[in-house]
Amino acid sequence: MPSEPHTATPSDLRALCADIAHEAGSFAHEQRRRLGAGSRAAHDTKSSDVDPVTEFDRATEELVVDRLRAERPDDSIIGEEGADHTGSSGLEWHIDPIDGTVNFVYDLPGWCTSVAVLRDGAPIAGAIYAPVVDELYTAALGEGATINGAPITVSGATDLATSLPATGFSYHLDEHRVEQAERIARILPRIRDIRRQGSAALDLAYVATGRVDAYFEEFVNSWDIAAGVLLVTEAGGTVTAFDGNALDVTAPAGVLAATPALHGEFVTMFVASR
Template structure:
């Protein structure tokens, strides 16, 4: 395992322990609204600080871009992109589907990735050029080519409800063309599931870099393709994403352009 990936895994497990304990004691949660339908708890903040602290022990000069704490560090040669608890609403409601997402960018390119599900104990990892793994075993995207009989994942535009009409039109066309669609509430896990072949594809609008950074590298290193709705190959900061096997992505983009 790459040394920086090893540190990321350790940080994810530390955060996962905080999240798991918090999940068992949700009555003690301090929940705040960051925006419309956008919540944060003290567990999100504690987990993010634990991740940053763990990484800084080994790499004190690295920069950080966290969902809760924003940007830290002037030298962005190495930048850690962190979502300490992706799926906060699931967490608050007691739905056991959420994760820790940590990605490392080196000179603007995704280099290392960890998505950790602390409830199921599933650890998805990837290093640029070295493939993707689930609990140490190699994973690959599905071999699906056409949308027929595929299982896709998406998310409703709950933070941008003014875009519902456009989303509904796109969803209707895709739904008629595919086998079925899932909506789980965690973008990072959706992409990890695409990387491992559980989902054949995934699309979402209104997405943030920390939601998808680790998942993007997982999908690419498992043989998949990641684009924005126009088919461009650098979607991290575009606010929209399509992921899956190359043919599935190409077919999805036809409906999303």
């Protein structure tokens, strides 16, 4: 039965996020397994010739939208593959059915389903499910973050020289990638190493679990980061724009998430590198 729009708590919404993310991610995983190990999924392209979209992205988003329309009919929905429903409740869902589609296409494990709900432009509940490794991350505003039900916290890293951040790159083969590559060249000598997983949502989840110490990326979208931003903040991390100012999750120019002791140093590096 649909829940009342004004009575659902962040905890209630967290449970719904988790249930939908798990169902949708499991569906996509089963479809991928049917293609066979090591096979490459057929795909079209979206924003550029290297930005793929598959039939499974679309089918998985349809599954998520159907669930939300049934259980939260008065809420708004924004999805990567075109979902755009305007509701009246004041709650807005930002969904990415398969974040890390390139990994999905190549049968690499680094992809997930991300589901988040926002109020007044800020996430109040979210879930990320990585079906290949069966890891479900959840968070609710003021209630902490978990992986498979166990509480998580960001790392205690304090030394920039031994820190391990993650990042990603634009699918626009123009000055965006040139700018990002130049920034990496300036940053890499000052850190331990860098990781490029291929999924913004998972990168943020890895910051929340302490697997990496920071994550930064430009040219992302709300559905890429909404659930992950809440995970990081609820796990004790700091999330801002590149310049250290407040992040607009609904229109992010760039996101920087880090353990608190390192966040300021990353901001200083980014400002100096511009």
